[in-house]
Amino acid sequence: MLFLLGFNNYTVKAAIDDQSPLSTVLSNDANKNGVDRTVPNGLTDITQWFNIADVKNNNAVILPANTGTNKGSSDVIKLTEFGSTQKSGAIWSKRSQSDAKNQNYIDINKQQTMSMWMFFGGAYTTGGADTGDGMALVLQNVSDNAFTQISGDKSAGESLGVWGSPVDPVDIQPEIMAQRAIQNSWALEFDTYMNADDSYNSNFDANETSLNHIASNYPALASTYLANNKGLILNHENSITSMSTTGKSKNFLTDDRWHHITLTWVPAASGSTKAKMILNYDDKNLDGTPKIDKNTGKINTKEMEVDTSNFNLKDSSKLYWGFTGSTGDSSENNLIIFESIPSIAEADAKASIIDETSGNRELIEPTTDNPNANVVHNNDKLSVNYNLSYDSGSQPWQDIEAKIKLPENIDYQSALITYTDDNGNKSTENIDEFSGMTDNEITHKLAKELYYDSNNQNGNIKSAKISFEGSANSNTKTDTNVASEHASFDGSNLQKDVMTQAFVIKQPQGITLAKTGSDVSINTGATADLTGKISYSDSSTVDPTNLSVYAKVNNGSSTIVQNLSANPFTLSISSIKGANGSGNDLNEGVNTVTLYVMDNTTYEVSNEITYTITVLGSLKVDAHDSSFQTIQSMENKQMIKREDNWSVDVIDSRQKGSNWYLSASATPLKDGTKEWQGGMVYVDSNGNEANLTNEQVLVGKGVKSKDGEETTDIDQTWTKDSGILLKQTDFENAGHYSSTITWTAKDSL
Template sequence: MFKRWLSAGLILLAVCLGGSVITARADNDDKQALATAPQGILINKTNPFLTTDTTNKSSATIVNGENPASPGTQVAVLTNGKNQFGSIWSTNSGYWNLKKNQRLSVWLYLGNRGKLAGEGMAFVLQNDSHNLAAMPQSSVKKKSLPGETLGVWGVDNNKAQSTKNGIAATAIQNSWALEFDTRYNGVTGSKAAGNANSFDVGMAGVHIASNYPAQASSYDQLVTDYGFWGGLFSKKDYHYQLIHQGLITDTNHPDFLSNGSWHHLTLRWDAKAENMTYVFDDKNPVTEAKLPGKSQTVHIDTKKIDPQRSNRARWGFTATTTDRYENNLVVFENIPGLIVVNTSGEITDVKRKRKLTTDSQVLSNDKLQVDYHLDYEDGQQPWSDIQTHIDLPTGITYESAEVTYSHGTTQKIPLDSIRDGKLAIKLAESLSQSNAHATIKLVGRADTVKETQVVPAASGSFTSSARISSADTPQFIINPNAHLELTVTSNHATSLNKGEGTTVKGRVDVVSNTPTSPKVTVRPVLNGKQLNTVTVEKDGTFKIPLTGNQLQAGTNRLRLVAKSFLGDTSQTVVVPITVAGELKFAAVSPNETFEASKLTGKTQFVKRRGDWQLAISDTRGTGEQWTLVAQASQFTTSDGTVMSGQPVYVDDFRVISLGETPTPVLTHTTDDAVDDGTFDVAKTWTPDTGVLLELNGGAAAGDYQGTITWTLLDAPN
């Protein structure tokens, strides 16, 4: 047997100066989804504003939720198997009014299949002439709708489609879409054309993004040119890349979509600015407490989705699966424009006549008032049959409770309605334009505690068959004897040059039940290291001197807490101190090699040999981003023979070819607590990921060398 061997030899790594690798994983369980479905509204039969009766090609159905903690919830199941398309649309009675501010909140479930998931779903605004039957159209007959369309984007299964207008014409027309894409569709090159699997070229794996499906400007054309002879008198094939606007990814949790959890989505439409803000994962799926979430705001040109200037759009969700599948489910909390309400929660320290904010402090036995405000702002119908599901703040002994309405009536709440810290009642009156406000008021006293006690934030929901809304109360602290208020009086955020020191100044105000104010100290912690405790002066002031040697490059965090000898503590105050830092390569191999490899006559990947080094030093502080870009020259022998193949950068989702064009391969957000100023890129590589050498089947034996150039950009990808 004839054996040929290839040794890919010396690589000269040139370095220039300048994110996040996205991975995903998956599994599927519809019973789990229904058993944990959050509280939602009724959408079947009794709701004339939404329908799954769209097209006979749709698999969408309505089923009842099976979570006993979410009574009356119904779930739209868009897909639950292979090779499906599903859609749910607003009816003519439920249009999205483009001239009014709108808000939509829903829960999404995209299965738990992680890396095996496919394909995802999309929220869509449209004025397609097919109305409820709107879906992508294609002249190429296939068994099922290409999965990468998600039921809304253009169909890229015709390799002869030579114009971006042609691909846009196959999408849902006059539309804007927000996609939740669970599968990486990133095939490119000669085998990509006609396979509808290229929209994510250059993208991370799992992502959320938006654009106009029926606009040619939403697509980039990729061409495979076979040349005059290779194409038998000139032949070209075409495939298309989707341009992703308003991108959301999750570096720390790359499988953040199809991960077996319900995800809350809030959409806010600013009619005057014509901006759409979408916030993902802004509620805890178990407690329904508010979370910061991840958000983007994009401008929507209404002329593109409403060319007839009707000032309205049909809205809904679409989803697709292929041989890669997942459950795509939606629970609705409200219908835009049907019932527009605002709900909020607050706690007032009656003795001090002030509203509590996060980590505000009260004293034992202080009188506290907890209020939940329900405000009806607009709508097509009253908000009726409102049920409360409130987890009341702990640490309070409640003495009275009532509901007051804007037209003057009062609904008494028996204290025995509070069971296990929960308040579940039905409001006696509906809210409407003529009775627009209701306040649930509970009065009590802070519990007597022997040491400082933290009362966590608490959530409450207000539900009906047509509208769900929620309100949270802030976390606060109960002190046994004294209330300490720590305030920084010097610059709260300080910027210094390297080696420069500073002094942080502040004061502590004490409100005490004791005859004399207790002795108070301030405990400073700098970047997690305890500093010497400082005694507060009689006038309440204190100083924390810091030298240049104590401060690190980048972001420093000085945490200050005041404490009395009786055990009372203040809220924690964080003082950010920035010392000028830099972004640079910490280590780069000057030359490296790949393994000697036996040629097989087929495409193969050659692994690295030796201890490759590639590390980034970023001392600019937590939250700074950088992107690593790579490019490669042709690999040649000493006599100029060009190797048939090229270096590639491989992660869990992509094989990125490295050629003469600089290509982003990794984006990273610095976290001082994890990175300690240095991120070792090479140590994140496995034998099958990182820089490898891809050899084509026609590669010839020889010793080749070439250059890889790394570029570091101080910006996201």
Template sequence: MRYQNILRRSVIFTVVMSVFSGIVITPLLSVVHADDYSTALSTTPQGIKLTNVFTPASFSGNSAQVVAATNPNVTNTDVVRVTSGQANQMGAIWATDNNLFDLTKSATVSMWLNFGNQGKNAADGMALVFKNDDKGADSIGQSGQALGVWGTDAHTSKASDVSAKAIQNSWAIEFDPYLNTANDATKGAASFDLNNGLSGAHIASNYPGNSNTYRQHSSGFIFKDYWYDIEHKGIIDNLNLSNGNWHHFTLKWNATTSEMTYTFDDKDPNTSAALTGQSQTIVLDKTQFKTTTNQIRWGFTGATGLLFENGLVVFEQVPGLVNATASATIKNDTRNIAVNSGTNIYDGDQLTYTYNLNYASGKQNWTAIVAQMQMATTGIDYKSGTITYANGGSENVDLSSIKNGEFSQKLKNDLSTANNSATIVIKGQANNKTGTTIKVADETSDFAGSNYMVSATTPTFNILPNPNLTLAVNPSSVDVTPGNDATTTGTLTYGVAGNVVTNSQMNLKATLNGTAATIGTDVKIAWQGSATSGQFIATVPSDKLVLGNNSLVLTATDANGFSSNSVTVPIRNVGELKLTSKSDSSFKSTVLTGLSTLIQRNGDWGLSVSDTRGPGNKWQLQASATTLKTATGTQLAGGLVYVTNSNVQQNMTNAAVNIMSQTTTSTNTNTDVLSSWKSNQGILLNANASALNGNYSGKISWTLMNVPTP
């Protein structure tokens, strides 16, 4: 702020030559007015409409009014114009009777401020004022360094004379781009920034109508003169206010502790992303307002002199108008985890973005809400989106308009106490085929209605490329017989260079015959070789196998959650069909009588069939015999025959006869073939009448056959 009659601009001197006596040198003031008011309006951030929220004070020459933003990229945005980048302006604009500030309720006020692009030549500034004077919406203080809110130090010996000219019963935050540090009454009213240790443009606060705010200075002995500075509280110093940018400002009132916290530059003007900013907290003395209702008026005042700047405000949140919140979360559906700041996710992971808008209360419904979405531009493929409302309504999100990660959609429903929430869900999939990590920045989306705006920011996270963990087994299929374990050797490798398999970090999972198997009991894993070999032996104990076909499925997951391909190992536990017979068997010694005779077996015969293939399997046993001969080659007249249990005699010499057929009824069947033969049945020796005495021998060929089940 500065005194408006003090000239601090470049002066161009023009030398005028006169034909009369002498030379006259006349200083001509040349003020180059860089009109950045229109530029500021065309670059406004997203804000809200202010219909019936503020009203200009009625004094003559008031520069303050509500104007429309001209930025084509924002919607429903009004601008409070306190001053418009011209010299010698003074403005004041105040909340209407329906929008007073309630000291009994905690509240947040957020806004964007613009002070033009005048640099160090900017003056005088503006002030955010809370007050309870008797002038209502017509209050205005003094001009110049007083910014329309403070008093004036016009050579008076009483601080109360200064404060009397200020807005009464008030507290103000000044946004002052110009230092007024004249320590001399002859310099006029230009000393309000003395003795505060200020180094440049600044923000500070105090009570304009309180005489204790003003500190007296004097000069002279007999004829004294006086001037004053203001005690600055809650200082944020050395700012670059008039740099052409919009600056975000947030004010938070804690009704319980009477603390007012203000934070400057706490949002990025380009992305709306939250920044730390600079903050100060003041404990308000509410008695200064002298209110019995706790309802006070608030608004902005401002002034320019020969030096000037914009004094523009775009509101996001006006207390009491709408109270609502927005939040943003991301869930990794593939791994069932929340994505927080710094979380690693992986190529191919399925993601759900959820934005929750919640209306808590307000004098108005939250209307004409436009979701101005800012999404990650790389690493995510967006698949679908929906919006659901508390009243049961829903609509689809049109993702076809996404460009550079941005798209907008107007919500079909307003939010109110009757319909107090909207949930925006966007489905996507991580996509990283680069071979390196993609770092996804936080992204801030705005939800701007005609009367309220709020933002929500997604966290930063990383998308790791899939290192292509591959599992191979050898053999790829296994055949075992009952009672034997099934084993196969697995090998894990990465397909992306730079990744090394660490055995101890691999988590192997298995299913056996469609059921999750317990590693260590159902399936045993034994790592082989070095700690980074990637090789293991998988063993399925015999008692875990069923007869017939088995299926072992193996999958590995590394420490980063990357999963290998699944490998299916068929295991055939086929059982065995086996014939056991004695190698030498004989018939009883018999004296030939010249008659045909059937000679019975000796007790040295043994013949059994073992079938471990399981119930329902069939087998058939056949036998054939050679001719019987002596050692000298004499052939027996006769040969081996098979006598059935119905006493039918079948010749076996060079002819296969059926000995037995059976269907297995258990998992392990052993059949003693001879047990069903009587002494005069089964295989016997038939000696014809012409047979000669001698020792004869021959060979029986047994054929045990599997009989297919139809």
């Protein structure tokens, strides 16, 4: 037994020596004794948003950027330090501070993202080192000094500062443990010490299989602790016991390396208390590129359910959030660097590549059904876009520095930032660094900050689109694979990373489109039939069912698309317009229509052909049956006014600026054989009178003032004493008299 004890003491001592001191971890040396000790990028001025908890033996300290031990450009939270045993650590968001713009909390009713870098000490060797005890991310509704109840000067290391802490063997009861934990809370532990000693204060991990593990539960619920006659066992929900991205099977946290964590809170559905927390763990490399699990080809992800009723929020929706940790007889450097604080600024960044040549198609990851989803062809016009959008928060996303590595094999011609405010107004900013770009790398600080407040839309910039236009350029006859590239957008209160879609440049096989018809002229309301014939450069048979024809009218961004079933093909384009003059087809006058064909499988496009279509337009009158007022027959001389049922419209679909003239003539008014003594007359605005009976009289004129169809309401310009009236010159027999008016609209007198 003495021999075994001596052996154990020796191996533990050797392992302890393997841990790196804090000064080495924070040296910010890219090659410190063969290890990249770069301090990850993150936020500074953390004291604005986080509070060091007032608890016994709190070892937590905020190490400002570029100060003392911390040689990096980010603030580092030291929760516990290697060599300091029997210590506690806790840091909490300032949920209730008086400065509302800096209040830091999780709102359970909003989707929010927390991201950070975490360091757990240890050694980069199989089996690691003697580390303890880890950290826990905690959401709670207590205070910014919350911590496990401490008896005397210490708590059990296995509590991590959040779970219940046994002080005496009689404490191993679930109810007692729950009372001593942080109340109204949910915790996600990153446990680095295997507490499976069959003792009352070191038994939480008796049912775990890995030295390091990640798990979650509710610290203040008795159901979280399982009764055992030796010591309570922690009920590890959502347990994670391996992480292939680290290369270490047991000590995947304590491997002496930084690990990036992204947590996304998804609110519960209406009427439910079951929210979600999505954990992406070890999901990013130090350079900001994604870290992919070699077994799945994806990032490590775990989705966890969180019952918000356990927070006892009542009428509130805001939680404290932060980290707790503790050490027993073992210790480690527990470090945190924050990248985002959702209540301060929540925003999104996405990258996209658009193949403008093949119908403005966005390149995406290929699938079995769409194996060419990321394929472009040589000389295709491409745009590489970075879309930044502000979602919510108390402060703008500000001081944004874009560090962009653009994809290779694109000849870039232009670069531009387009800002859109919350009223939809757009403004632009040039990227001056574009002209001097080397190695496709650009660093540019955005001139404007992003912000959005749905309750106060006063012109804040809501989004920014950074666009680079160019053409695919492959100098080989074989396929060219273009790698995904990284870009970061680092603001003073939020940092985001994105990757472009990897894609393939293929050489075109040669689709030729020939014009087989002539330019045409049509009337308004008619259609134009445009024809074309498709062939391949290798003279192979064309299957038109794999092809679509695209028509761009008057160089517009919108296109008409038609799937083909025959070769040669016919495409019909309409000149009919909507009531408001809108439409996606032809305008009156001369129109240019450009056609090209695209293969729906390979996304290769043909050459373009152009047709000219002239829409002649039309001029017409729309009039309805109308009447004059009823009169007494004893009057023999008078001017009879119109009823209110007159409707005379001139409808003009010709070119803007065209003249029109409207004339009217009338037949005599008759009731059987009886003929009216007098007749219809036209009285102009000056009182001049003209007889319409069997005579054409000018009753209106105008000039077309806009594009599209324009309607002029003629009778609305007449008064009760002007326009067409009925003149009586003698005694008339009672009856119903009628006449036919002929309306003539023409473009000249």
